[in-house]
Amino acid sequence: MSKLLIVGSIAFDAIETPFGKTNKIVGGAAPYIGLSASNFNIPSAIVSVVGEDFPLEYLNKLEEKNIDTSGIEIVKGGKTFFWSGKYHNDLNSRDTLETQLNVLADFNPIVPNDYKDAEIVMLGNLHPIVQLGVLEQLTKKPKLVVLDTMNFWMDSALEDLLKVIAKVDVITINDEEARQLSGEYSLVKAARAIEKMGPKYVVIKKGEHGALLFHNEQIFFAPALPLEEVFDPTGAGDTFAGGFTGFLTKTDDITFENMKKAIVHASNLASFCVEKFGTERMENLKREEVQKRLQQFKELTQFEIELS
């Protein structure tokens, strides 16, 4: 079976939304990606770093989901990366209140030997130099490398970011970031411009407005499932990335047709993530719940029109 290698931050998050407030809870790209991908019962490994303050029980929970945590460095005497943010009333935007890089500042990723030949690689949001450092350790060219990034790196490390963008097959990015990176307002034109930078596939995430997959002249769209309540959007994009790569790892098929399905699974899983604070909802997600919501997804989007 194919293997999924995940690199990304592990964090303590303190989150405030219109519905409530958390103390430090576990967050960061890697746990969301890993938990989401684990719904496909695939072998995966996380490469990341935490401080001595990080709860080992959480790592055990990941291990129970078949996620190899041997690539998660625990820095003695170090403190885990901390982020605190407050969402605005519409949940579509947020302010960062505090960032403490802590052990992430000097993170030197080490890929476990068993995963140096992983077929699918998910480069979660991190400094592009760390993402490049992971690619350099691989002993076999992966079938697919997927990159997630954000505007912060466009502003602070564009040159490095463009280097890693040139090396990946798929980039996932939100609509505003796609516009910033490409200088194009139209998402169709933005995707085309980004394809020229390297990735053959461009996924543009529009949050509550769904996600678009571009490849040459082909476009596929999946909406976000309309929910009665969105409780905490943190990690939805990472959960999406985990669902996307998890499904592709499971099916071992990277055609555009199969990527469409991956986008649907990704959107479906992301719809659960936002229902509770942090990773809580994703830790206890049941197969039946996922299947039931996939059925809703089909009803939401599928129609029959005969063309003459």
Next chain:
Amino acid sequence: MSKLLIVGSIAFDAIETPFGKTNKIVGGAAPYIGLSASNFNIPSAIVSVVGEDFPLEYLNKLEEKNIDTSGIEIVKGGKTFFWSGKYHNDLNSRDTLETQLNVLADFNPIVPNDYKDAEIVMLGNLHPIVQLGVLEQLTKKPKLVVLDTMNFWMDSALEDLLKVIAKVDVITINDEEARQLSGEYSLVKAARAIEKMGPKYVVIKKGEHGALLFHNEQIFFAPALPLEEVFDPTGAGDTFAGGFTGFLTKTDDITFENMKKAIVHASNLASFCVEKFGTERMENLKREEVQKRLQQFKELTQFEIELS
């Protein structure tokens, strides 16, 4: 064959977008609705009012598309309703620069005798008292009455608006208006609240982010076709409404399943409207173009996932 009765404004619009500027061109809800619905080769009639300054050639063009214009009153010595607006750079919002109600101020709609028994009635955006006035002239209960309205009437004539909302089967409204009308931020909750006001079906238009159809616990979503360029969004919502009601008139089937198809046709037709200023694109739209884009629509949204 079923018939479609359309009521709505006819206007001169002066439009400024980031791409250009028009002098007075024909606009208003009714021409967009009528032209869009005419793609289904159905008998329809427009009830509206213009001034003596209105070009008769335009009415002839409508007649050539099987649109009965005998219900369009031409007020001697009167001036046609005038609206002028300027779109912001993202085309998602606009400022009204000038509004001259002119003949619309005293508009007293008269439904042609042949259309007093129309099966489908499309109440385009107008003062709710005018919309009610049309319903009162019908001699036979229509199979379906669809209402389009906007925040302007919520602010200035809410009581009358609620009266007409209580009498219709379907309401089409944009996302911000749905939130304003219902007091709910979640569109799922907003739709449920609006259903309680009367309409059994609620269509929430999200512009470039697509449209949602709600009915009890059922939800259907159709995206807007991603376009390289949106030139002028004026009339897209009316074109959508015309496609929706035109298809339902043609098929004479008002089940939820058929309404899904109507939403797809509506979104598809709206994607043409925005490609040129005013009604120009809709005046010369060819059947082959519509069919080709429907195929793109299927490719954009349809996927195959087997549920186990």
